[in-house]
Amino acid sequence: MDDTKFMHKGSRRYYLANLALFLAGFVTFASLYDFQPLFPNLVQEYGITPAMASLSLSVATFSLAFALPFSGSLSDAVGRRPLIFFAVILAPILALGAALHHAFSGMLFLRLGQGIILAGVPAVAMAYLNEETEPDALGAAMGLYIAGNGMGGMSGRILTAWFTDLNGWRWALSTMALLCFACGLSVCVCLPASRNFTGKTFQPKALLMSMADHLKNPGLLRLYLIAFCCMGGFVTLYNYVTFRLIGRDFGLSHTQVGLIFLAYAFGSVSSTVMGNLVNTCGRRRTLSLALGIMTTGLLLTVGSGLWMVILGIVIFTIGFFGAHSVASAWVGRLACHSHAQASSLYLFFYYMGSSISGTIGGTIYHGWAWPGVVVLVLALMAMAFIISLDIPSAQHRSGPPSPHAI
Incomplete structure (x- = not known):
C-alpha cells in the first residue's frame, strides 16, 4: 500500500x-x-x-x-x-x-x-x-x-x-x-474520503461461525460475563441514584444531579492508572483490585450524608473504568483470531448487561428502594469476582482493543 x-x-x-x-x-x-x-x-x-x-x-x-x-x-x-x-x-x-x-x-x-x-x-x-x-x-x-x-x-x-x-x-x-x-x-x-478501503463481500454465515468460535473460548467467555456484570452494575447505579438524589432524601435539582456525571473524569484517569498497574501486578490482581474499589464505593452510597453518597459514586466510577480497561484489553490478548469480532462480542455482553440489569434494577428500586439496588449491584460484583478467578493467563498477539464508552 x-x-x-x-x-x-x-x-x-x-x-x-x-x-x-x-x-x-x-x-x-x-x-x-x-x-x-x-x-x-x-x-x-x-x-x-x-x-x-x-x-x-x-x-x-x-x-x-x-x-x-x-x-x-x-x-x-x-x-x-x-x-x-x-x-x-x-x-x-x-x-x-x-x-x-x-x-x-x-x-x-x-x-x-x-x-x-x-x-x-x-x-x-x-x-x-x-x-x-x-x-x-x-x-x-x-x-x-x-x-x-x-x-x-x-x-x-x-x-x-x-x-x-x-x-x-x-x-x-x-x-x-x-x-x-x-x-x-x-x-x-x-470526514475525508477513504483512500485505502477495499470492499469485501458480506458473509453472515462466516461471521456467525467466527463469533461462535470466540464463545467456545473459556477465557473470552469469562471476560464477556465480567463485562455483563460490571456494566450492568454501573448503569443500574446511575439509573436509580437519580431518584434518590432528586427525592425526599436530598431534594436536588436536575442540574445538581447532572453534575454527578463529572465523576467520569476521575474514571478516565483510572483507566490509564489501572492499565499501567497491569504491568506491575498482573491482569487478574488489577481486575480484582478494581472490583474491590467498585464494591467499596457502592457500600458508601448507602450512607445518609450527601457527601458520602457522592464520594461513593466517584469511587465506584473509578473502579468501573479500571475494571473495564483491564477486561477489554484482556480480550485482545486471549483472542486467537478475528480480534475486532472478539471485541464486538465483548461490547455485546457489555451493553446487554446495561439493558437487562438496568431494567431489573427499576423493579427492585420500586419494591425495596435504594438498599435493594445496592444488593443487586453487590451480587453482580460478587459474580464478576468469582468469574475472574479462573481466567486463563495464556496470551496471544493482537492489535489494539476496540474503543468503548459509556
Whole structure:
C-alpha cells in the first residue's frame, strides 16, 4: 500500500478526520445516554414505574448490542464513510422524534431504531482510522476519538439535566437532538474520503461461525460475563441514584444531579492508572483490585450524608473504568483470531448487561428502594469476582482493543 495515501500527523486531512470522528463519537454517546437523567420525569409524565422508565435507555442499548457484531462486517461491504454518515444524520432525527412523541410506546420504538443505527459508528470508526492513518499518528487519533466518546456520554447527561431545569425535559431532548444533528452535518463535511478501503463481500454465515468460535473460548467467555456484570452494575447505579438524589432524601435539582456525571473524569484517569498497574501486578490482581474499589464505593452510597453518597459514586466510577480497561484489553490478548469480532462480542455482553440489569434494577428500586439496588449491584460484583478467578493467563498477539464508552 502506498504510504502517501495515509493521513500524516499535521496534515489537513488528519485534522479534519480527527475533528469528524471526535464529533461522531460525541453524537453517538450523547444520543444514546441523554435519557438517563430523565427517568424521574418519565415516571411523573406517564405514570409508570422506574423499571418502565429505564426502558427508554435499555431498548437503545439492547438494539445497539445486537447490531454491533454485524455493523463492522457490513461496513466491509458498503464502505466506512457511508455507514458513519447514515448513523450521525439519522440518529439525531429519530432522537427528535422520540422527544416530541407523546406515546411512551412510540418513544420506545424510536429509541430501538436509534440503537441499531448508532451501531454504525463504534464498530466502524476504528476500522477507518486503522486504514487511513499512518502508524505513528494512529495512537493520538484513536485517543481523540475515544475522548469524543467520553465527552458525548458525559455531556449528553449533564446538558440534558441542565436544559430540563431551564424549560422541561422534552425541550431538553429536542435541543440535544438539534445539537447532535449539527455535529452530524459537520461530520459529513469534514470526514475525508477513504483512500485505502477495499470492499469485501458480506458473509453472515462466516461471521456467525467466527463469533461462535470466540464463545467456545473459556477465557473470552469469562471476560464477556465480567463485562455483563460490571456494566450492568454501573448503569443500574446511575439509573436509580437519580431518584434518590432528586427525592425526599436530598431534594436536588436536575442540574445538581447532572453534575454527578463529572465523576467520569476521575474514571478516565483510572483507566490509564489501572492499565499501567497491569504491568506491575498482573491482569487478574488489577481486575480484582478494581472490583474491590467498585464494591467499596457502592457500600458508601448507602450512607445518609450527601457527601458520602457522592464520594461513593466517584469511587465506584473509578473502579468501573479500571475494571473495564483491564477486561477489554484482556480480550485482545486471549483472542486467537478475528480480534475486532472478539471485541464486538465483548461490547455485546457489555451493553446487554446495561439493558437487562438496568431494567431489573427499576423493579427492585420500586419494591425495596435504594438498599435493594445496592444488593443487586453487590451480587453482580460478587459474580464478576468469582468469574475472574479462573481466567486463563495464556496470551496471544493482537492489535489494539476496540474503543468503548459509556
